[in-house]
Amino acid sequence: MKTVLYTTASFVLAIALWQLAIIVGNFDEALLPSPSKVVQALVEIGSNGVLLDGIASSMYRFVIGYLISVVLGVAVGLLIGNVNILFRLVNPVVQMIRPIAPVAWMPIIVLLIGIGDAPAIAIIFLAGFFPVMLTTASATHKVDDIYLKVARNYGISRTKTVFQIILPAIFPQIANSLHIALGTSWIFLVSGEMVGTQSGLGYMIIDARNNLRTDILLATMLVIGVIGFVLDILIGRFELSVLRLWGRK
Amino acid sequence: MAYIKVEHLKKDFPIKNGVQHVLGDVNFEIERGEFICLLGFSGCGKSTILNILAGFEKPTGGTVTIGGEPVTGPSPRNIMIFQHYGLLPWKNVQKNVELGLETHHLKESERKEKAQQYIELVGLKGFENQFPAQLSGGQQQRVAIARGLAVNPECIFMDEPFGALDPIIRNKLQDDLLGIVKEQNKTVVFVTHDIEEAVYLADRVFVMKSSPGHIEKIYDIRLPKPRGRNTPATLQYRKKIYEKLYSIQEEQVEYVI
Numbered sequence: 268m269k270t271v272l273y274t275t276a277s278f279v280l281a282i283a284l285w286q287l288a289i290i291v292g293n294f295d296e297a298l299l300p301s302p303s304k305v306v307q308a309l310v311e312i313g314s315n316g317v318l319l320d321g322i323a324s325s326m327y328r329f330v331i332g333y334l335i336s337v338v339l340g341v342a343v344g345l346l347i348g349n350v351n352i353l354f355r356l357v358n359p360v361v362q363m364i365r366p367i368a369p370v371a372w373m374p375i376i377v378l379l380i381g382i383g384d385a386p387a388i389a390i391i392f393l394a395g396f397f398p399v400m401l402t403t404a405s406a407t408h409k410v411d412d413i414y415l416k417v418a419r420n421y422g423i424s425r426t427k428t429v430f431q432i433i434l435p436a437i438f439p440q441i442a443n444s445l446h447i448a449l450g451t452s453w454i455f456l457v458s459g460e461m462v463g464t465q466s467g468l469g470y471m472i473i474d475a476r477n478n479l480r481t482d483i484l485l486a487t488m489l490v491i492g493v494i495g496f497v498l499d500i501l502i503g504r505f506e507l508s509v510l511r512l513w514g515r516k
Numbered sequence: 517m518a519y520i521k522v523e524h525l526k527k528d529f530p531i532k533n534g535v536q537h538v539l540g541d542v543n544f545e546i547e548r549g550e551f552i553c554l555l556g557f558s559g560c561g562k563s564t565i566l567n568i569l570a571g572f573e574k575p576t577g578g579t580v581t582i583g584g585e586p587v588t589g590p591s592p593r594n595i596m597i598f599q600h601y602g603l604l605p606w607k608n609v610q611k612n613v614e615l616g617l618e619t620h621h622l623k624e625s626e627r628k629e630k631a632q633q634y635i636e637l638v639g640l641k642g643f644e645n646q647f648p649a650q651l652s653g654g655q656q657q658r659v660a661i662a663r664g665l666a667v668n669p670e671c672i673f674m675d676e677p678f679g680a681l682d683p684i685i686r687n688k689l690q691d692d693l694l695g696i697v698k699e700q701n702k703t704v705v706f707v708t709h710d711i712e713e714a715v716y717l718a719d720r721v722f723v724m725k726s727s728p729g730h731i732e733k734i735y736d737i738r739l740p741k742p743r744g745r746n747t748p749a750t751l752q753y754r755k756k757i758y759e760k761l762y763s764i765q766e767e768q769v770e771y772v773i
Contacts, residue, residue, distance in 0.1 A: 413602040416572060419590040421616040421667065435606045512647070513605050 300482040305489065308482035317471070318490065324467040325456060326494075328384055332391025333452050337445055340396045344403025349429050354404060361397065369393040369455045370462070377463045387467065390459035395448040402444035406437035442509040446502045453495045468494075518545035519583060519703055520569065520671070526577035527564055527729075538564050540728030542578070551697060551704045553718035555711065555757070561729025562707045563675055569705060570596045570673045582671065592616055594671040595664035599679045601656045603648040609635065609659050610644040616667035634662040637696060654685040661693070665700065672697070674706045678713070687745075690717055694741055711761065715753045716743055723760050733760055 312318040460469025475484035527539040554562035613631040638658040678686040
C-alpha cells in the first residue's frame with residue numbers, strides 16, 4: 268500500500284513541477300505544452316486509433332525481437348560458456364561489437380534489409396542479445412564449484428551437467444540479465460523506430476515533430492514511459508519469484 | 517586385506533615462486549568398515565588427502581588404491597559429504613536425494629521409493645517437498661547424507677561435515693551418523709579439527725601435522741560405541757591427542773621414595 272502511495276506522490280510531484288516550469292518559464296504553448304494540453308492530445312490520439320496502431324506496431328516488433336534475443340542469447344551463452352575453445356575464439360570479437368550502439372547499426376541494417384518491421388526487430392535483438400549472452404557465459408564460468416563436484420561424484424554426464432545442473436544454477440543471473448535486457452531493448456526499439464520505420468511509437472514522435480505537434484510528441488513520450496515502466500514491474504516480479512525459489516531472498 | 521591403501525602419497529601445489537609441499541610421504545591403510553578420523557589444524561593437508569581419495573585431485577606422487585583398484589577420478593562408489601552440503605537449491609528434498617539414482621535405470625516409482633527409504637533413515641520423513649532454503653543447516657546435511665547413502669557407496673568421505681553447525685546439532689548428527697554407518701557397514705574417512713569429535717566417532721584417529729603434511733601418529737580408540745562424551749577413558753584419549761597435536765611434552769614424573 269505504501270508503495271502505491273509513494274508512486275502516486277512521485278508522479279503528482281513531477282506533474283506539478285512541470286506545470287510550475289511552464290508558469291515560471293513562460294514558454295510558448297507550441298514549444299512546451301502544459302500537462303493539460305498533453306492529456307488532451309493523449310485523448311485525441313487515443314480516440315482516433317493512432318495511439319493503438321502505434322502501440323500495436325511497437326509491441327509486435329518488441330515481443331518478437333526480445334524473445335529471439337533472449338532464446339539465442341541463452342543458447343549461445345551456454346554453448347560458449349561450456350566449450351572453452353569457442354569462448355576464447357568468440358569473445359574478443361564480441362567485445363568489439365558490443366560497444367557499438369545498436370542505433371549505429373541502423374543505417375547499415377536499413378540499407379541491407381530495408382524499412383519496416385525488420386530493422387526495428389533487428390535493433391531490439393542487438394540490444395538484448397549481447398547482455399543476455401555474455402551474462403549466461405560469464406555465469407557459467409562462475410558456477411559454484413561444489414555443484415560441479417557433486418555432479419562428478421554422482422557420475423552425471425557432461426551434457427546432463429550443463430542442462431540439469433549448470434543451467435538451473437545460473438538461472439537467477441539469467442533472470443537478472445533478462446530484466447536488464449528488457450529495459451534496454453525497449454529504449455532502443457523507440458530510437459530504432461525513429462530512423463527505420465513508418466509506424467510505431469518511435470515513428471509517431473518523428474511524425475509529431477514534423478507536424479509541429481509537440482503536445483502529441485509529449486503524449487507519445489508519456490505512453491512510451493508508461494509501457495516501459497509496466498514492463499519493468501512485470502519482469503521484476505518474475506525475477507523476484509525466481510530468486511525466492513532459489514532461496515536467495 | 518586393506519581396503520584403502522595409500523603409499524608414499526605426495527602432493528604439491530604450484531604457487532607464485534615454486535611449489536607448496538602440501539603432503540609429503542603419507543602412508544596408511546584402512547580396513548573395510550572402519551571409521552577413521554583425520555585430525556589436524558588448518559593447512560595440514562587432511563582435506564587434500566580426502567580429495568585425493570575421492571578422486572577430485574590427483575597426487576603428485578605415490579599410489580592410492582581402493583578395493584585393489586587405483587583411484588582415477590570421482591565415482592559414486594565413494595561419496596563425499598561436504599561442509600556446505602552442496603544441495604541443489606532448485607530441487608526439493610525428494611529430488612535432491614534422487615539425484616544419484618537418475619543414472620541407475622530405475623522406474624520412477626522405484627526411484628521415489630528408494631529415496632523415501634533414505635529420507636526416513638536420516639529422520640526427515642515429512643520433509644520431502646521442502647526446499648533447501650527452508651531447511652536448517654543440520655537438516656540440509658541430513659539430506660546430503662541421504663543423497664549419498666541412496667547410491668549405496670562403499671566409502672563415505674566427510675569433509676568437516678558438521679563444522680558449520682552448532683554444538684547441540686553437531687552432537688545429535690554424530691550420534692545419528694554412528695547409527696547409520698553401523699547399520700550400513702560403510703567405510704568412513706572423516707576430516708575434522710575437533711578433538712572431541714574425533715575421539716567420539718573414530719575407531720582410529722590419524723593425527724596430522726603440516727609442513728609438509730604428514731601423519732604424526734595414529735591412535736587406536738579402543739572404546740565400544742556408543743561412547744560417553746565425558747567418561748574418564750574418553751578424556752584420557754582426548755588429553756593424549758591434545759598434547760600430541762599441540763606438541764606438549766608429556767609430564768615426566770619422578771618418584772622419590
